[in-house]
Amino acid sequence: MSASSDHRSGEGRQAQRKATLAVLAHATASEIADRLATIYLPAHENLREAENGLVMVRGRIGGDGAPFNLGEATISRAAVRLASGEVGFGYTLGRDREKARMIALCDALVQSDKFAEDVEARVIAPLRAAILSRRSARAAEAGATRVDFYTMVRGEG
Numbered sequence: 001m002s003a004s005s006d007h008r009s010g011e012g013r014q015a016q017r018k019a020t021l022a023v024l025a026h027a028t029a030s031e032i033a034d035r036l037a038t039i040y041l042p043a044h045e046n047l048r049e050a051e052n053g054l055v056m057v058r059g060r061i062g063g064d065g066a067p068f069n070l071g072e073a074t075i076s077r078a079a080v081r082l083a084s085g086e087v088g089f090g091y092t093l094g095r096d097r098e099k100a101r102m103i104a105l106c107d108a109l110v111q112s113d114k115f116a117e118d119v120e121a122r123v124i125a126p127l128r129a130a131i132l133s134r135r136s137a138r139a140a141e142a143g144a145t146r147v148d149f150y151t152m153v154r155g156e157g
Helices: 003-026 030-035 097-111 116-144
Strands: 044-061 066-082 087-093
Touching: 003 087, 003 097, 003 116, 030 097, 030 116, 044 097, 066 097, 087 097, 097 116
Parallel strands: none
Antiparallel strands: 044 066, 066 087
């Protein structure tokens, strides 16, 4: 394997990791827990116990898009290491420490060659399908209330 193909596989793995974390961030804690219950979980340890904290949310305003501090948001974060050495990090908005821990565990698992495919097939893919289904249902609900406006042209001249 050449250095350039190693680089591409690393980029692919990072893209997969990013997509996985996006799905996990939009799933509920109970959905993640239900899906994790369907797979074998290897030995792991908490590198950072799940904790709550604050982050500064930045915004942009005006024609020039000058950044400003909008306010603070509560987050939960955690870090987990598998016995094989992979380290996963989990962040989520709100005060759900258990969700942050499960996200960190999934992040570590998708980095492992041994567990990545199983996690994708049995955890991430079903969560992705559920999220897309909810989005479609919301879009259909909003579409049902859509009003089409039109202008009638009067025959007067």
